[in-house]
Amino acid sequence: MLRIHNTLTRSKQPFIPIAPPRVAMYVCGMTVYDYCHLGHARVMVVFDAVVRWLRASGFDVTYVRNITDIDDKIIQRALENEEPIEALTARFIAAMDEDALALGVMKPDYEPRATQHVAGMLAMIGKLIERRMAYAIPGGDVYFSVRDFPGYGKLSGKSLEDLRAGERVEVAGDKRDPLDFVLWKAAKPGEPAWDSPWGKGRPGWHIECSVMSEHHLGSHFDIHGGGQDLQFPHHENEIAQSEGAHGHAFVNYWMHNGFVRVDNEKMSKSLGNFFTVREVLANYDAEVVRFFILRAHYRSPLNYSDQHLDDARSALTRLYTALKGAATAQRGEIDWSEPHAARFREAMDDDFNTAEAVAILFELANEANRLHSARHAGLLRALAGILGLLQRDPTQYLQSAPAVSALSAEDIELRIGERAAARKARDFAAADRIRKELADAGVTLEDNARGTVWRRQ
């Protein structure tokens, strides 16, 4: 049985869907004013693996990942770029789609955008005011009143007192409580705005997720995910809004993935220590990046460095090499009673332990190599497929070139031909010279009974 670590209880709990086999899952996606960095990649890949495993386990998953396409930073960036907001967001949504596709991330079932749900937000804000959990102030802002929502802080494990004590920022004097957060922001002249009962304005950040999740999944659903940094205040506020408006439980299982780090520090926009997905993909195959992410547990911190990606690349090469030699059996149904498959399932059922699952993949590779077993190779490929790995033609993968490559496949084949002639003439010095030359260009040769095969790096 699947167990999920629930942030609400800080423990692993058996996963019991509200209406099996249906599973409703919402993940906070990107604010589209810049390229995705590796932290975003981790969210996409991790929850992609979660959805894949849920589906492989027989659940009928509806997966929603939102797009925040209106917010202060978007407005500011559009202003800086002197381009319309719609053009800016369209550009970065397209870039995000490219990154996701490269990383093998399947499209969510729905990708709602904040700007498409303003009417729903107005309705929910109205309801919160009606239920006396929100209030409008003269300027046109509307705030959520945290003291009127019992249980505020239950997700992040903080009390209102703790939070007040820890305040680091001076707050506007018109809030009733410093911790009250904005639901609706009055527009300043020139800013994008929607009409509302409180005047022209735009939504606060948190309200969109409460509204869009309800729209697609209902007011009470199974799983809500996102990066650890969203736990507070974003997800805490979502709970306040949704439970405040509906009067019943919002989400049963909260999942938060760990940060990507650089030099032991969180990779973040504000620190400026981030690498965009496309920067990394210029030097590394996207599958290597996906493998690198999935090889760690989703809740652990993940340290990024070129050295670690090199390591991941070598490891992935071993897996593909095992597949190369074997006539992989057709994919089809997985025999879950097979010991490796059973352990794989056990690992994934234990809070999506992809690190353990990947280790089992290596054990299968060893079996496949040792026994020349197409059955093991086939199982390796099938199980890896659940993680979105090892689905390419092995030779194609092993010969794939990074962005900048000195030698073309044709050149390589040509040199291999010359070397074969030299070897036939038993001129091994010449043959070794050619091999050395190719090695220096990042190409490794392997002689076998049928001839010579090559791969990069």
Place this chain on the structure above:
RNA sequence: GGCGCGAUGGCAGAGUGGUUAUGCAGAGGACUGCAAAUCCUUCCACGUCGGUUCGAUUCCGGCUCGCGCCUCCA
């Protein structure tokens, strides 16, 4: 200051109250014209101080160090 998470072998990274994680790297061997790949063998481990226990890396507590949240952030 408040709250929380973590500390595993050269590196990365799972896990477990007593038994091999796994990968990369290293050493030796088999195979090879030599290599590569593969296989076999092998070195290297659980921050620190106490406690519980027949036995703790694994449970409990103190300490040290690191990280995160408390402000936008995946």
